[in-house]
Amino acid sequence: MYSFREDVERAGQYHGHLCSGQCIGVKIGRAGLRELGLNNDDPKDRKKIMVYVECDRCPVDSIGIVTGTRIGKRTLKVKDFGKVAATFVNLETGKAVRVARMVRKHPQEGEDMIAFYENLPEEGYLQITPVQMDSPACDMPGPPAEAVTCAVCGEGVTDSRHVVRDKQTLCKACAGETYYKELTL
Secondary structure, eight states: OOOHHHHHHHHHHHHSSOOHHHHHHHHHHHHHHHHHTOOTTOHHHHTTEEEEESOSSHHHHHHHHHHTOOTTTTOEEEOOOSOSEEEEEETTTOOEEEEEEOSOOOOOTTSOHHHHHHHSOSTTTEEEEEEOOOOOGGGSSSSOSOEEEOTTTOOEEETTOEEEETTEEEETTTTTOOSSOOOOO
8 A cells, every 4th residue: 555655745746736735635535445445556446436525625636646536437526515525435335434624733834744644643633434325326437327418509418417397308507507608709
């Protein structure tokens, strides 16, 4: 298994710089793997895990590096609650655990940041809670469970991310659930 320092270095390279968020994400990712009995450098174990992260900040990159999960592989999901927390699911056993940072702690000026977080006791810092996850088939890794075409714009929609309104299959944007506004040129 990679060492804490190796995980932080790998995460910092991926993230583009080393920061406390990288160390925190590594600590959370390693705790989640440990609780599920998975090894982060075993390619077989990396296929057994799915992670739901609860923020879109620095720790997420580290959690993905430590666990081998990726958004594009459909094994890393973002449920942005603005919390430094993640739920780890063993896809083989169904066992799931949520790991959350409970308090903010940072090293003193000039202190070795990696050593600080590596040696920071989990008790009082992280809360580790067994949870139950009921992930639908459309959220699982692998090929799309379903593919449809929007009746209005003609764009394809996969994995039950569509809306049926008045017996018409619509993408969320055409159903009025968009995050952008189209401009006319």
